[in-house]
Amino acid sequence: MIFKKGEFFNGPGGFGLAAKLARVTDKHGTEYRVEHQWSNDIDESACETYIRNICPDRPESVILGDVRELDIEQLEGIDAFTFGFPCNDYSLVGEHKGLDGDYGPLYTYGVKVLRRFQPKWFIAENVSGLQSANDGQAFNQILVDLIESGYRITPHLYKFQDYGVPQTRHRIIIVGIRDDLGLEFKVPAPTHGPGTSKPYRTARQALMDPPIADDAPNHEFTRHTAKVIELLNHIPPGENAWYEGIPENLRLNVKGAKLSQIYKRLEPDAPAYTVTGSGGGGTHIYHWDEPRALTNRERARLQTFPDDFVFCGGKEKVRQQVGMAVPPQGAKVIIEAILKTFAGVEYEYTDATWNTEDFVPERQIVLSL
């Protein structure tokens, strides 16, 4: 059984690769998998990366442009939909045009797709901070909109290190299955860490096992100033630019918040801290042993992209793409759990972080006032 997948905010293809690799076979030998149908992103390099790695034979299926200007009616029908929506401009403050507003919150364009095509399942992804945006109202609004689009949803705060990703990355992922299908999605149980048979994957394993070839793609080293190298030489693994042992003359002169990730060196025998795509000097993730920032290929390893997944664009564009992606190995566990739900294949599961009943009634009360 093949699920044709549409995607918004495709980025370099974290979800794209996970979907391409996911496979489940039911007891009759029928294979369940996902096939790319179309996707969209506003970023040219991200689209190039996606085409190159996910659908090289169908470049026209990756639509470059602003989702707010996309003619959703012209898109082909789909059975599955993924959208890791940017949430930065979502706000309930001011004029709230809702789903019909031209400049409404970007997630609403995903909701339009759900209402237009009614795919059998979807995955929405966002940062963990979404739960507290607008005092929790934003999250509530999003869940209610998804439920009212005709889906039974399972929102959960996934800790990707629990699924074999060598990085502490926490993301809210909402899986929705169309109401009429009568299926219930369960959050797959952690596979790594306490309570499982496997330890967490560490930064050392990710970067060294196997070693990265010198000529691997996206493996350019950053040239640091002598001062940055000296600063890094005084920061032990796991510590950052505010470490007390740094000599006075090397200390950063920063007023205000001292972000804990600034010039933070990795701890080799633990999962890495979260790989991010934005941020200036000092936020590029620093090697535990060598006084330097990681290369994009090393960051891609922490995000579980294979070495033959080539990112397109300049070094800074690639850093952005790698940092914003969903780790494909983690997303694959979730997609395979969805496929198992459809295939009737049992799997170990755990409780979801949120019970959707906590969200729906509030809206109903509001509507009935």
Ligand SMILES: C[S@@+](CC[C@H](N)C(=O)[O-])C[C@H]1O[C@@H](n2cnc3c(N)ncnc32)[C@H](O)[C@@H]1O
């Ligand atoms: C968090 S990333 C998504 C990563 C992707 N889910 C993955 O797994 O690789 C968000 C993406 O939204 C895109 N984006 C932001 N604003 C957009 C807009 N108005 N229209 C289309 N894409 C947009 C960005 O270029 C970025 O690639």
